[in-house]
Amino acid sequence: MDEMKKTPHVRRRPRFRAENERKRCVACGVCVKACPRGAVSVWRGCYAVVNDEKCIGCGLCVKACPAGVMHKVENE
C-alpha cells in the first residue's frame, strides 16, 4: 500500500505477471480470493482475467489455482 502512495501514477513494470489458459479455466474464483492486489476477476462466469495494471507477479494465484491453468509469465 505504502509504495503506491509514494508513486500514485508511475508504476514500475514488475518482472512477472500472471496469465491463465482461458479455454481450460473453470471460473472457480480461487485465484480471485488468493490475489493480494485484487487483480483477478472472473469474467461473467466464463474465465478469470488478470488486470495487468494491478498484477505484481507474486504468483500466489498460480500456486492456488486448483486446475493449474494460471501461469507466471515473464514480462518482456
Add this chain to the structure above:
Amino acid sequence: MKQQRKKWSDYLWIVSATYFTLGFFNIVFAWLGVICFLIPLLMAIFGGTKGYCNNYCGRGQLFLLIGNTLKLSRRRLAPRWLSSRWFRNGFLVFFLFFFVQMVYITVLVAQGASSLSETIHLLWTFHVPWHWAYPVAVEPWRAQFAFGLYGIMLTSLIVGVLLTVFFRPRTWCVFCPMGNMTQMICKAKNKQYDGK
C-alpha cells in the same frame, strides 16, 4: 502484504457444516440441499455469473478452510486431465445419471412400488445404514428423497475433502457438476459478448 478483508459471505461454510450435521441427526433437513442446486443455476441463468461458486458456496469454503486455514493440504497440483472437457462433461453425465436414478427411486417409493430404504448411497457404491436419522416418520417418499440427496451431498464432500488433502484446496471445483453446469450456462449466455 495486504490481506483481503473478510465479508459476511466468507462464513457460509458454517451453513454447509450445519447442513451436514443436521442431516446426520434428522434426514429431513437434507431437503435444504435443494437450495444448493437451485441458487447456483438461478444465478447463472438470470445473472449470467458463477457468483455462487465465486462467493457463496459453503462447500467450496469448507475445502478452503481445511486446506488453507487448517493447513491440511499437500498443495500438489492434480493431474491435468481433471480440467479437460471430456472428463468434466463425462463426470457431469455420470452425476446426472445418479441424480435421475435418485429421483426415480423417490417416485417408486411414492407410488408404493418400492419400500423406503433408510440408507445413504455413498461414493456411488456403498449403502451405509442411516436409520437413526429418521426419528419422526414423514411420508416415505419425502424421506427417500432426503436420504438420496444427502448421499449425493455427502459423497461430494468426502471426495472434495480427499482431493483437498492430496492436491490443492478446492480441486473438487475443477470438475464439480454444479460448477461445470453453471459455467456452461454462462458461456452460452455470454457468447455474444465474447470477442475472441
